[in-house]
Amino acid sequence: MEDSRYYLFQVMQRYENSDGISFPVYYQNLHETGIDNKFIFAVVNAFDEIKFRDSDFISFPIELIVDYIQRTHIYYLQKAIPDIKKTILLLAKSYERGHPLVNDLDLFFIKYQTELEAHFYNEDHKLLPYVALLNNAQKTIKYFHTWLLKKNAYSITNFVNDHDDTQTDLRKIQNHIMMYHPPRSSVISYRALLSQLRMLEKDLYVHSSIEEFVLIPKALQLENMLIEKVRANLHLN
Structure with missing residues (x-):
């Protein structure tokens, strides 16, 4: 769980400056950012996975x-x-x-x-x-x-x-x-x-x-x- 929170922080830094994202962003308030939550989940999960799963991204x-x-x-x-x-x-x-x-x-x-x-x-x-x-x-x-x-x-x-x-x-x-x-x-x-x-x-x-x-x-x-x-x-x- 700690790793997932760290990966979420890493990913969300990409949106910080141009989207007015204020930190910290946690999973429970991710919806407040206006960013596609499912996409962010998929990216964070990709950091956690040993092998990349392209099937997680096909729908985006x-x-x-x-x-x-x-x-x-x-x-x-x-x-x-x-x-x-x-x-x-x-x-x-x-x-x-x-x-x-x-x-x-x-x-x-x-x-x-x-x-x-x-x-x-x-x-x-x-x-x-x-x-x-x-x-x-x-x-x-x-x-x-x-x-x-x-x-x-x-x-x-x-x-x-x-x-x-x-x-x-x-x-x-x-x-x-x-x-x-x-x-x-x-x-x-x-x-x-x-x-x-x-x-x-x-x-x-x-x-x-x-x-x-x-x-x-x-x-x-x-x-x-x-x-x-x-x-x-x-x-x-």
Whole structure:
């Protein structure tokens, strides 16, 4: 139960700034937020599960999935990553200048943040707008014509082929950190850093699973439906 409350807090931080959510939010007053309760339950349960269950998310509209992914990108870059960097700075104060662990952490996070930003930029400026276009194209002729003009420039297959893993490096750096014993004065920050990294790894796992097993299949279904519509029109003409 304690873990579930912690995961709920992590998830709800994505909605805090733009939706005026006041903390703490508990399960009993989740309905007061105006957010889809069933969706939040599904996400929190995904944190708790050993294996991701895509069946828990099939019923949710694609707009809700896209919104969550966009909010999660912002949460990572504006909250989760900066918090980890603060802990690294705090931990570094307990080591002598030039200590290999401090140097390795600095180099790792400069590289990791750069790669994560590039990863999210690609999704925010290519994948997610394209998915939104697919969703609108099935509803109105205006967006259908817009999709026709853009369908050769991008496809869901492009994303699947280019999609990279953002979790493996986090596991590696955790293993690297555990090779060093912290000074007595930095045990708390040392443990806090490992806890933050494990949480980010779990969060990224849920995030990437929602993309891979929920969003992409839904988008592919829409894309194939629109392609079939084009083929049917060509056949009729």
